[in-house]
Each structure stands twice: as C-alpha cells, then as structure tokens.
Amino acid sequence: MSGYFTEEIPAEELTRQMEVARGVGDSVRALVAATVVTDVDEDDVIEAQRLIDAATAILERRRIDSSFGIRFNSDGRQRNWGNAVEGIRNPVAPPVEFEAGDDRVWAEFSLGPQYEGPPGLVHGGVIALILDQVLGHAAVHAGAPGMTGTLSIRYRQGTKLGSMRTEAWIDRTEGVKTFAKGQISTADGICAEAEGIFIMPRWARELDIDRRSRIGDA
Numbered sequence: 001m002s003g004y005f006t007e008e009i010p011a012e013e014l015t016r017q018m019e020v021a022r023g024v025g026d027s028v029r030a031l032v033a034a035t036v037v038t039d040v041d042e043d044d045v046i047e048a049q050r051l052i053d054a055a056t057a058i059l060e061r062r063r064i065d066s067s068f069g070i071r072f073n074s075d076g077r078q079r080n081w082g083n084a085v086e087g088i089r090n091p092v093a094p095p096v097e098f099e100a101g102d103d104r105v106w107a108e109f110s111l112g113p114q115y116e117g118p119p120g121l122v123h124g125g126v127i128a129l130i131l132d133q134v135l136g137h138a139a140v141h142a143g144a145p146g147m148t149g150t151l152s153i154r155y156r157q158g159t160k161l162g163s164m165r166t167e168a169w170i171d172r173t174e175g176v177k178t179f180a181k182g183q184i185s186t187a188d189g190i191c192a193e194a195e196g197i198f199i200m201p202r203w204a205r206e207l208d209i210d211r212r213s214r215i216g217d218a
C-alpha cells in the first residue's frame with residue numbers, strides 16, 4: 001500500500017525539521033482558535049484575512065503531489081505529520097501525543113474552541129476521532145496493529161472544552177483482530193468510553209514480518 005515509505009534524514013537535521021514543523025503547526029492552530037473567538041472590528045478581520053492569504057500563497061509555492069503519508073527514518077523515528085490526531089504539522093490535529101506504558105497508552109491534551117459541538121462541549125465526532133486513534137495506537141503498541149473495522153462509543157456525559165486525558169488498552173486478540181478499549185476523561189470524570197476492533201488488512205498480512213512491524217509503528 002502506498003503512503004508508507006522510508007526517507008532517511010540525519011538525526012540532528014530531523015530534530016531541527018520537527019521544530020520547524022511543530023512551529024508552523026502551532027501557529028496555524030492558534031490562528032484557527034483565534035478565528036473562531038475573535039471579537040475585533042471587521043476591518044481588522046479583513047486585514048488578518050489578507051495576511052493569511054499571503055501566508056497561504058507562500059506555503060503553496062511548492063507542494064507534494066499527495067498527502068503526507070508516513071515516513072520512516074532508520075533511527076526509529078517516523079513522521080506522520082499529516083495525521084488528523086497526532087500530526088504536528090497538521091493544524092487540524094490538537095495534536096495528541098501519546099505515551100506508552102506496559103499495558104496501555106495515554107495522552108494528556110487540550111481541545112480549544114475550534115472543536116466545539118454543543119456550546120462549551122467537544123463535538124461528538126471529535127471524541128470519536130481521538131478514541132479511534134488512541135485505541136489504534138494501543139493495538140500498535142501491543143504489536144497487533146490494524147485498521148479500524150468497528151468502533152463503538154458510549155458518550156456518558158458532555159466533555160468540556162479544555163484539558164483532558166485519553167487512554168486505551170488491549171482487551172484481547174483473535175487471529176487478525178485486536179479488540180481494544182479506551183476512554184476520555186476530564187476533571188468531571190469519564191466522559192466517553194469506546195470499544196474497537198482493529199483488523200490487520202489482507203495486504204499487510206501478505207508482507208514479511210519486518211516490514212509489517214514497521215507499518216505497525218505508524
């Protein structure tokens with residue numbers, strides 16, 4: 001499957017490139033939030049729009065002819081900068097940066113006004129987006145990666161915009177299927193719980209084990 005490839009970059013240079021990618025991503029994330037909640041005069045909004053369009057024109061001077069994909073480096077680092085949840089250069093992504101322990105993965109992060117559904121609360125689709133990724137990440141961490149086949153979510157209470165935590169773990173595996181569970185919580189307690197079935201697709205089953213584990217690292 002295309003989109004997974006090796007792109008060797010020396011370690012120090014990669015660290016520098018990550019800082020630049022995170023920088024522009026964070027700036028546009030701040031711009032998106034400011035666009036939602038700004039209360040400045042219309043003239044200022046129009047002036048800001050002119051500057052934003054100028055910035056967009058700079059970024060479009062040269063572009064890749066696909067989405068970003070997942071790029072592997074031999075030092076073990078991999079770049080998924082376009083990922084909608086984790087991508088540091090994707091302003092749509094909060095981004096959520098996962099940590100991993102023995103039996104689970106987790107992340108602490110914050111969602112601003114651009115993720116609103118009901119007033120003051122996170123949109124249910126955004127909750128699903130994050131739970132899909134954290135459960136998928138738990139499957140990867142357990143060495144049993146897969147594509148989401150089924151995802152079920154129970155929304156137990158509204159999730160207030162602001163700081164929150166997500167975590168996920170593996171319930172069991174059955175052949176090519178990995179059953180994962182997880183949740184999102186705030187200071188109010190658990191807000192949403194999820195169960196998912198992650199399936200190693202046919203095309204990945206046919207790869208040799210080394211290449212498959214590299215895809216799983218995605």
Ligand SMILES: CCCCCCCCCCCC(=O)SCCNC(=O)CCNC(=O)[C@H](O)C(C)(C)COP(=O)(O)OP(=O)(O)OC[C@H]1O[C@@H](n2cnc3c(N)ncnc32)[C@H](O)[C@@H]1OP(=O)(O)O
Pocket residue numbers: 132133135136137140145146147148149150175176177197199200201202203204215216218
């Ligand atoms: C390595 C990549 C890592 C990638 C790691 C990346 C992790 C990031 C996490 C983010 C995840 C995403 O957003 S993923 C994007 C959203 N998801 C997708 O686009 C997936 C689209 N669907 C598919 O590609 C496919 O339908 C699959 C891969 C799910 C299954 O197709 P397949 O591989 O041909 O499966 P198949 O051989 O027929 O069935 C295998 C077994 O799974 C069962 N099964 C089949 N489909 C489903 C299903 N939807 N829900 C439940 N169970 C199912 C079958 O009954 C069978 O059970 P048995 O007879 O063996 O008992």
